[in-house]
Amino acid sequence: MHGFHLKNNRWHSDGVPLSRIAEKVGTPCYVYSLPAFESQFGEIDRAYRSVPHLVAYSLKANGNLSVIRALARLGSGADVVSGGELFKARKAGVPAEKVIFAGVGKTDDEIAYALKEGIGYFNVESIPEIKAINEVARKMKKIAPIAIRFNPDVDPHTHHYITTGKKETKFGVYLGDLELVMKTVRECRSVRWTAVHAHIGSQMTQTGPVGMAARVVEKLVLRLRREGFAIHTVNLGGGYGIDYRGEKPPKASQYARLVLPVIQRLNATLILEPGRFISGNSGVLLMRVIYVKQSGSKTFYIVDAGMSELIRPSLYDAYHRIAPALGPQKPVKTVDVVGPICESGDFFAKNRKLPLARRGDLLVVFSAGAYGSVMGSTYNARPLPPEVVVRGTRFQVARQRQTWQDLVRLEKIWS
Ligand SMILES: Cc1ncc(COP(=O)(O)O)c(C=O)c1O
Known part of the structure; x- marks a missing residue:
């Protein structure tokens, strides 16, 4: 939980008590420590400094413009998966040539937009996509730079919903x-193929699968070079895991120890697309207890955030640490922490030992900086929460809370 610490029994983000942010901004609300994002980026960047490389932060994990801007200032690129993410990356100041455009379903309009911007690479996920990019580029009289994503059929040993490098997933091109x-x-004259891409999954907590994928890619690059393709760049995706509940994920330098020799042997440039490693523990979600409800022997803390703000527990049964923002931290009661949404899957924790809480108490959900706000929805007509960024003793609302008016702004009543 970089950037978050207990001081005098109060959780802080850098120099700011989280309770102060909640009083000013209301709850639910996301809080991001910008120095934490920067130091995580720095760890990866330093681990690979001995080879030419680009760390292209994966916007899908956390697309807040202030976050992207802070990383771009350190030299980060952007891994994007839609025209919208490309737009956000450019708006935040990421140079076009540092943008990598991935995703299995790019539309012609998105391809044209990316070509117009002059992005670094399309990560191509299928043979029909090579043809589509070629056609759009031909009409625009451009040459599209492509990396082909291969499916190395390596098991990353993570949740099956975030396993992407096995041959039965929809991602990448089958090596066969x-x-x-x-x-x-060879038939597509408007594409230039100079890179190979492989991303095998997310929240990996072992280095082995990354090493295996790197070796598969090495063999592939050597073969492609023998066939006459000038492959000079290797993109090994993201996937580095973080500590949610006591996991001991490898440091960036431990992955680097396996990857660097491959890149050096190939004399290639390396691209990485980390998302969670940079953002996951750099953000928290703040929420208040609305009611403490006793139902037979069961106790529920009903809170003002729900699966609309953070869907990971409902979607992946993901574990997030929860603690009171103020006061004693000693767990004494077994409770379910649930949201206000009309779904029984709307929960943050089940049968969790937590400190006693009362109506109005402020709770912190940790490790919420990745795949949190970006997966938010307005289900049950709940406005999206604000996002606050902190640096030192200062904080700023980086995205405002939606209003009820915002919820209906795009609608027109049939009359
Ligand atoms: C192609 C690709 N690159 C990068 C990422 C970022 O992964 P992570 O947040 O685990 O680093 C993903 C996420 O699934 C991905 O599919």
Whole structure:
């Protein structure tokens, strides 16, 4: 939980008590420590400093513009998966040539927008996509830089919803189709193929699968070079895990120890697309207890945030640490922490030992900086919460709370 610490029995983000932010901004609300984002970025960047490399922060984990801007100032690129993310990356100041555009379903309009901007690479996920990019580029009289994402069929040993490098997932091109890929690229005169991409999954807590994927990619690059393709860049995606509940994930330097020799042997440039490693423990969600409800032997803390703010527990059964923002931290009661949404899957914790809480108490949900706010929804007509950024003893609302008016702004009543 970089950037968050207990001082005098009060949780702080850098120099600011979280209770002060909640009083000023209301709850639910996300809080991000900008120095924490920066130091996580720095850890990866330093681990790979001995080779030419680009750390392209994965916007899908946390797309707050202030966060992207802070990372861009340190030299970060952006891994984007939609025209909207490309727009946000550019708005936050990421140079176009440092943008990598991934995703299995890019539309022609998105491809044209990316070509117009002059992005660094399209991470291509299928043979039909090579042809589509070629066609759009041909019409625009441009040459599209492409990396082809291969599916190395390596098990990352993580949740099956975030496993992406096995051959039965929808991501990447099956290695068995290599001949067809080469034939297709040879026929497509408006694409330039210079990079190979592989991302095997998210929240990995072992280095082994990354090392295996790197070796598969190495063999592939050597083969492609023998076939006459000038592959000079290797993109190994993201996926570095973080500590949610006591996991001991590897440090960036431990992954680097396996990856660097491959990159050096290939004399290649490395691209990485970390999301969670940079953002996960750099953000928290603040929420207040609305009611403490006793139901037979069960106790519920009913809080003012729900699956609309943070869906990870409902979607992946994910564990997030929870603690009172102020006061004693000793767990004494077994409770369910649940949201106000009309779904029984709307929960943050089940049968969790937590300190006693009363109506109005402020709770902190930790490790909420990745795949939190970005997966938010307005289900049950709940306005999106604000996002606050902190640096030192200062904080700022980086995204305002939506209003009820915002919820209906795009609607027109049929009359
Ligand atoms: C292609 C690609 N790159 C990067 C990422 C970021 O992953 P993480 O947040 O685990 O680092 C993802 C996430 O699934 C991805 O699919």
